[in-house]
Amino acid sequence: xxxxxxxxxxxxxxxxxWSEKIKEIGIPxxxxxxxxxxxxxxxxxxxxxKMPDGTFSLNFSERLFHKDVPESARASVxxxxxxxxxKGCIGHGCRWKGYAYLVRKKYGVIIKTTVSAEELGVPxxxxxxxxxxxxxxxxxxxxxAIIYRxxxxxxxxxxxxxxxxxxxxxFKRIEG
Numbered sequence: 451x452x453x454x455x456x457x458x459x460x461x462x463x464x465x466x467x468w469s470e471k472i473k474e475i476g477i478p479x480x481x482x483x484x485x486x487x488x489x490x491x492x493x494x495x496x497x498x499x500k501m502p503d504g505t506f507s508l509n510f511s512e513r514l515f516h517k518d519v520p521e522s523a524r525a526s527v528x529x530x531x532x533x534x535x536x537k538g539c540i541g542h543g544c545r546w547k548g549y550a551y552l553v554r555k556k557y558g559v560i561i562k563t564t565v566s567a568e569e570l571g572v573p574x575x576x577x578x579x580x581x582x583x584x585x586x587x588x589x590x591x592x593x594x595a596i597i598y599r600x601x602x603x604x605x606x607x608x609x610x611x612x613x614x615x616x617x618x619x620x621f622k623r624i625e626g
Contacts, residue, residue, distance in 0.1 A: 458487060461510060468528050475556050477549050480535030481505045487512050495527040495565065498534035506535045513572055522559070522616045523570035529553050530561045560615040568597030571616035585625075592619020 462485060469479050483505040488497070491511040499507045508531050514524050533539055533553070539546040542563040550561040562569075571593070584598035586606045595616060599606050609621035 460515060461485060461487060464524055465508065465528055465532070468525065469532055471557060472529065472532055472549075472553060475552055477533070477552065478536050479532055480537070482508055482532075482535060484508070486510075487515065495570070496531040498531045498540075500540060508532075508535075513567075514570075516573075518573055520571040520616050523572060525557075525559045526561055526565065526570060526615050529557075529559050533561065558618065560613065560618060562615060565615050566597065568595060569615040571595045571614075586623065587625035588621045588623050590614040590617060590619040591622050593617040597621070 465482070465485050469482070472479050481504070483501065484507040486507075486509045488509045489512050491497070491509070491513075494511065495514060496508065496510045499509075501507055510524075510527060510531070513519070514527060530550070533546055533549045536545070536549060539549065547563075553559050553561055568588075584600045586599040586602070588597040588599065588605060588609050589595070590597075592614065593616060595614060597605070605612055605621070606623060609623045612621050613619070614621065
């Protein structure tokens with residue numbers, strides 16, 4: 451059995467489970483007709499496309515389905531995309547953000563408009579980047595996930611203001 455087939459089965463199972471959980475808290479998830487894994491996506495984790503008939507097509511980066519990627523990373527991205535299927539939630543407006551808050555409050559899944567590989571806990575080996583080229587190193591105090599940054603940013607200046615999407619821990623700058 452191919453690894454792609456196993457990933458697809460896992461994806462279908464997890465999307466179905468999260469769809470039901472989201473519906474349980476009163477969020478009207480739309481009709482998803484197609485779910486796929488995208489092997490080429492490098493700048494996004496997932497995508498929701500509204501089809502002409504009003505149904506939705508979801509695709510997810512294959513980088514989320516490696517064995518050493520935390521389940522919380524997939525949950526975050528799957529829930530993010532499922533929320534886009536709710537009426538009035540194609541963008542990241544107030545309704546979408548409100549629904550993201552409800553999912554976080556009920557299930558502890560941290561859903562953001564954008565999220566980095568480091569925040570999700572996706573290992574560097576899947577990112578086609580070399581962490582040695584980065585000047586700043588930030589670590590999650592709860593799970594030990596490491597984030598590298600080449601330039602100064604709000605995360606580098608004020609890491610304590612940020613919460614790790616993967617585990618809910620706080621960050622601390624350790625180098626740079």
